[in-house]
Amino acid sequence: MIRLYLFAEGQTEQTFASNLMTPHLANYGVYLNKPVLISHGRKKGEIHRGGGQNYAAMKQDILRFLKQEKSRDVYFTTMLDLYALPPEFPGFMAAQTYRNTPYDQVAFLEKSFAEDIGDDRFLPHLQLYEYEAYLFCEPNHFLSIEPGGTKGVETLQTIAGQYESPELINDAPQTAPSKRIIAEFPKYKKAKSVWGPLVAQHIGLPVIRQQCPHFNKWLSSLELLGQV
Structure with missing residues (x-):
């Protein structure tokens, strides 16, 4: 069975993933670990979690998990809002040229995010718009x-x-x-x-899948992991 880690922006996404996505993906041979709240910083050696406003902290968190889980049957994804992404997010300024075509904008940012992390097991997802x-x-x-x-x-x-x-x-x-x-x-x-x-x-x-094509595309890609 494929194992999947999901980094959630907040408790709302965390609970949604646990309650709806975990049982659904299990039908496709994909085991979703308990969703992890993404890091927003570190203070006195302690990682503080929740929120997507500090890209450096998010990146460090993701890389830490990638380093710990090196198996090829482990994948990683995200549930982060496109709304209010920090300016230092990969591709943020270049993506502004796609403001009038939101699906192109979010695809560009996800691609930039994946390239910045640099591991083909990382399959980022940004929510339009939240x-x-x-x-x-x-x-x-x-x-x-x-x-x-x-x-x-x-x-x-x-x-x-x-x-x-x-x-x-x-x-x-x-x-x-x-x-x-x-x-x-x-x-x-x-x-x-x-x-x-x-x-x-x-x-x-x-x-939700019927009315939200970007969400549907993401969930479909996670289902396919079970066929890898």
């Missing part, structure tokens, strides 16, 4: 957590209807997916690590 985009696939499932949120659901459905894919909901500071959700469901801000995975679980991987 995890919360997946929750716009079927916003009605927010009602399973907040039954009185019908108006908020309708607003989120209207927003989703304006885009070809939830992945294309933009990355402006006040209109990124998470900001739009918080505007309608303020409790989400402090409970995102619980609400986010629960809503996604109600939506289900098939629906």
Whole structure:
């Protein structure tokens, strides 16, 4: 069986991967280890984890795992947000030429990331534009957590209807997916690590894959690892 390490930006992605991706990938002969929160720094010898704002710390963390796990049947991937990547991220400035074609932009950044790490077992994934985009696939499932949120659901459905894919909901500071959700469901801000995975679980991987082509491409590539 292929083993896979996943570096998650936060607890929301970590729980999503554990609850939805782990059992799914097992069907393809891919064992997903407990997702690891990516490092954002080190203080007094202790690694601090969570967040994707310090590329040097992220790179060092990934390289450490690659060095520890040298087997050819071990692979590594990421769940990091394209939204608010640090300027020192590989290819960040060059990728700005693709701002109007988000799928090209994220592909360019993932390629630059992979080249900078320099190990063909590393298969990076950046989320367009952040995890919360997946929750716009079927916003009605927010009602399973907040039954009185019908108006908020309708607003989120209207927003989703304006885009070809939830992945294309933009990355402006006040209109990124998470900001739009918080505007309608303020409790989400402090409970995102619980609400986010629960809503996604109600939506289900098939629906997310159907509506989010970049996510689907990534998950498909992980499934294929089991055939290596």
